[in-house]
Amino acid sequence: MAGVSGCIKYSMFIFNFVFWLCGIVILALAIWVRVSNDAQEILSSEDLGSSPYVAVNLLIAVGAVIMILGFLGCCGAIRESRCMLLLFFIGLLVILLLQVAAGILGAAFKPEYDRILNETLYENTKLLSTTDESGKQFQQVIIDFQEEFKCCGLVNGAADWGNNFQQYPKLCECQDVQELCTNYNGKRVYKEPCISFIKNLLAKNVIIVIGIAFGLAVVEILGLVFSMVLYCQIGSK
Structure with missing residues (x-):
């Protein structure tokens, strides 16, 4: 029976370890901003309203999701756990579908x-x-x-x-x-x-965001492919 490819296994582990670290950094910075006294004074400013709190809370959620997915990917690859790899695959697929939906809505409501x-x-x-x-x-x-x-x-x-x-x-x-x-x-x-x-500046920033989203989509697709290949190889051992 076919064995598990060491190249795919450790590539998955390294990729998701970096992914996990990025999630920790985002989560830590967002929480620090949320609880820091200096940041609280800025966020509580009447001129800023409630939108900064929404942005910080969103960053906390994004950091937590990235950290969880990175953990599932790392453990699933190194322990050859089909359950963790499947959860990683589903989570990454949901994120990819949400990105596509956001892109379609953004184009429709431009x-x-x-x-x-x-x-x-x-x-x-x-x-x-x-x-x-x-x-x-x-x-x-x-x-x-x-x-x-x-x-x-x-x-x-x-x-x-x-x-x-x-x-x-x-x-x-x-x-x-x-x-x-x-x-x-x-x-x-x-x-x-x-x-x-101002309109040109916003348009340029939108192009940058689209480029980042496209780059993330490519990385996510590669993650989906590698996780499913590893999942199938573990099942055929």
Whole structure:
């Protein structure tokens, strides 16, 4: 009867050991962020709402799942346990199917995401002209963004800043070629609003996420193949 391939067995073990370590690191960092006093102050900020807690809790869940799958893969390979290998296979297959479903939903609802993004940007434009303390942090973020990407305002250019335009002496100051500049209230400012740069930046990040997801899918498929081959070899011993 055929024996178990040592190459596949130890490749599975090494792969899943690294997988298990990654799960431990993600889980440990997420838990530290969740319980750290400094992190609690940031997460509890009124400006951030509840979304950071959701993100941290999601990371805890992801780290736990990765750690469990890595453990099942390691033990299943080194102990030649068909039960553990089957559980590993099912868990990895479920994750792969969820990734595919998320990709399909993301493609199907892309127009809706674009609409929400536009509405959010137009709504946040009001924060640039406010004098309340609640908008100061957001204004500073946009100022830094403007300096880096050489743009001004969110949607309507310098006009988005309203009366706050005079509060920041070097706001949107343009010292580049004439084509990038325009005059506003006696100052040379960047004429391009930042909405297009924000959309391009988000689009690039989405491409990176898709690339990472595709790479993970390839690794997961290899894990499925190796685990099933090892499962069948153990059964035929």
